[in-house]
Amino acid sequence: MVAAETRTKVLEVNDLSISYGPKTAMSGLSLDVYENEIFGIIGPANSGKTSFLRAINRMDAFDSQMNVNGSLRFMGTEVSAWRNDYALRRQIGVVFPLPVGLPMSIYDNVAFAAKLRGVKGKAALDEVVERCLTRAALWDEVKDRLDSLGSQLSGGQQQRLTIARALSQEPTLLMLDEFSIAVDPVTTMRIEDVLKELKKEMTILLVTNLVQQAERLADRTALFLNGSLIEIGYTDALFEGQTQDQRTKDYLEGRFG
Amino acid sequence: MTARFAATELNLSNYRTERRYRLMLFSMTAMLVLPVLIILAILILKGAPMISWEFLFEFPRRGMTEGGIYPALLGTIFIVVVDLIFAMPIGVAAAIYLSEYAPDNWLTRAINLAIINLAGVPSIVHALFGVGAFVIFFGFGTSILAAALTVAIMTLPLVIVATRESLQAVPQAFREACWSMGASRWQTIFTVVLPNAISGILTGLILEVSRTAGETAPIMFTGAAFFLPFLPESVFDQTMALSLHLFVVSTQVPEVPEALPYGVALVLIGIVLIMNAISIVFRSYLRGKKKW
Ligand SMILES: Nc1ncnc2c1ncn2[C@@H]1O[C@H](COP(=O)(O)OP(=O)(O)OP(=O)(O)O)[C@@H](O)[C@H]1O
Numbered sequence: 001m002v003a004a005e006t007r008t009k010v011l012e013v014n015d016l017s018i019s020y021g022p023k024t025a026m027s028g029l030s031l032d033v034y035e036n037e038i039f040g041i042i043g044p045a046n047s048g049k050t051s052f053l054r055a056i057n058r059m060d061a062f063d064s065q066m067n068v069n070g071s072l073r074f075m076g077t078e079v080s081a082w083r084n085d086y087a088l089r090r091q092i093g094v095v096f097p098l099p100v101g102l103p104m105s106i107y108d109n110v111a112f113a114a115k116l117r118g119v120k121g122k123a124a125l126d127e128v129v130e131r132c133l134t135r136a137a138l139w140d141e142v143k144d145r146l147d148s149l150g151s152q153l154s155g156g157q158q159q160r161l162t163i164a165r166a167l168s169q170e171p172t173l174l175m176l177d178e179f180s181i182a183v184d185p186v187t188t189m190r191i192e193d194v195l196k197e198l199k200k201e202m203t204i205l206l207v208t209n210l211v212q213q214a215e216r217l218a219d220r221t222a223l224f225l226n227g228s229l230i231e232i233g234y235t236d237a238l239f240e241g242q243t244q245d246q247r248t249k250d251y252l253e254g255r256f257g
Numbered sequence: 258m259t260a261r262f263a264a265t266e267l268n269l270s271n272y273r274t275e276r277r278y279r280l281m282l283f284s285m286t287a288m289l290v291l292p293v294l295i296i297l298a299i300l301i302l303k304g305a306p307m308i309s310w311e312f313l314f315e316f317p318r319r320g321m322t323e324g325g326i327y328p329a330l331l332g333t334i335f336i337v338v339v340d341l342i343f344a345m346p347i348g349v350a351a352a353i354y355l356s357e358y359a360p361d362n363w364l365t366r367a368i369n370l371a372i373i374n375l376a377g378v379p380s381i382v383h384a385l386f387g388v389g390a391f392v393i394f395f396g397f398g399t400s401i402l403a404a405a406l407t408v409a410i411m412t413l414p415l416v417i418v419a420t421r422e423s424l425q426a427v428p429q430a431f432r433e434a435c436w437s438m439g440a441s442r443w444q445t446i447f448t449v450v451l452p453n454a455i456s457g458i459l460t461g462l463i464l465e466v467s468r469t470a471g472e473t474a475p476i477m478f479t480g481a482a483f484f485l486p487f488l489p490e491s492v493f494d495q496t497m498a499l500s501l502h503l504f505v506v507s508t509q510v511p512e513v514p515e516a517l518p519y520g521v522a523l524v525l526i527g528i529v530l531i532m533n534a535i536s537i538v539f540r541s542y543l544r545g546k547k548k549w
């Protein structure tokens with residue numbers, strides 16, 4: 001435990017609450033996420049997992065309904081106090097539950113973030129595209145059709161495309177929201193292997209509704225339930241039954257509700 | 258080896274209902290299309306013999322009972338072009354603002370309501386507004402500019418509504434994916450939203466051209482002349498226009514050969530159809546580039 005606290009904190013969350021109009025989606029959330037860990041978040045529907053991710057990359061700026069209160073520091077700086085939202089978001093890659101291949105070519109999907117960052121020149125962009133697609137385990141399948149539409153790939157390929165796209169941001173933090181919901185088990189395993197590799201270079205926030213996925217990947221896991229944090233613990237310990245809260249135990253064992 | 262099952266009474270009744278509704282909907286569609294086809298057929302039958310090089314490119318003669326429609330044709334094109342120069346950028350920009358930027362509050366709702374109402378104002382009222390505003394207040398006189406601006410204001414709602422609808426049809430997930438990569442609203446609109454809304458914007462453009470070419474009352478008061486023996490030299494000159502010319506040769510001058518108004522009407526419709534054809538070709542070209 002002591003060792004963990006000397007690591008850099010990528011996220012420091014203190015008494016965070018999120019609401020949409022009169023409806024509270026998350027309250028009193030406090031947690032820290034450290035550099036180079038995979039931090040799993042599990043919990044049933046409506047527990048506020050997606051809302052938490054949206055608060056981190058300041059999607060509330062685009063949603064007049066959404067209100068975020070409390071303290072949320074990314075790399076030591078309050079997210080609302082960042083130089084600008086765009087610079088913040090460029091450091092945070094997001095993968096959505098359903099693959100969102102932007103309606104442009106495979107190449108452009110991956111080159112887009114690099115262009116936003118100011119990377120110029122075909123050679124430099126080519127390099128980014130090849131590197132990110134390779135790391136997302138997609139390069140071999142698409143290298144001959146980079147000009148075709150991203151949305152013409154299969155669901156599992158598209159999800160790897162969105163991972164490649166997120167990687168092209170060279171993110172400090174990678175947030176995955178139930179990424180395997182529309183992906184077959186084989187592809188899921190391939191992506192999971194990729195994530196284990198990526199962990200060496202970045203911090204990963206993994207929201208998942210598959211308890212076993214958290215068990216396989218996450219160093220630490222948090223259980224959210226109806227807009228509150230129930231428990232955080234080392235994943236191994238939690239799955240060995242060392243839980244503080246009965247609800248965690250029930251949820252992990254699939255006896256819930 | 259396919260197993261076959263006998264249709265139950267319920268299946269049969271489902272088929273019958275299905276057939277009945279399809280027939281009903283089809284006949285409604287036919288009722289809509291039939292008058293259009295008949296109008297077109299009559300126009301072509303009676304008007305086509307009029308169409309000739311001379312008809313299109315010569316001045317009217319003998320009190321407009323002979324000769325061509327060149328100044329009116331050119332005038333209509335001028336008015337449409339000047340109208341588009343104002344209406345398209347303003348309409349598209351307003352639609353982008355309303356769809357992508359405007360907060361959902363009473364002001365936005367009031368603006369949306371105003372746009373719908375603007376579309377419902379009778380054209381003669383717009384004509385009088387155009388006289389007051391452009392002809393007199395801004396001092397453009399009765400001119401192509403005043404006429405085009407009057408029609409532009411009148412038809413702005415078409416462009417705004419068509420564009421706004423097509424922007425809103427672009428899935429929100431695209432925007433969120435783009436924003437989450439650190440793109441600004443404008444970068445998102447420019448790279449993802451607009452390219453995917455282009456066909457709706459083209460629809461707005463077509464509606465705009467058709468309406469502008471066909472309007473009579475608003476331009477009659479603000480810039481279109483009964484007859485002019487010369488062509489306009491700038492946007493501050495008056496011009497003849499097809500729609501007004503059609504009105505004039507059908508009702509205002511005696512002894513016009515019967516086919517002449519049909520010829521004028523056919524040219525007017527022809528402009529609209531050509532614009533439609535161009536936009537269809539352009540749209541399928543865009544689709545060929547596989548933007549979606
Ligand atoms: N954009 C939004 N506007 C209004 N309310 C929202 C919005 N997004 C989420 N909510 C509300 O916030 C609450 C928490 O939703 P959230 O999406 O964070 O849950 P979740 O844990 O991600 O659930 P799931 O596992 O189903 O994805 C829900 O009650 C939901 O209705």
Ligand SMILES: [Mg+2]
Pocket residue numbers: 049050051177
């Ligand atoms: Mg969710």
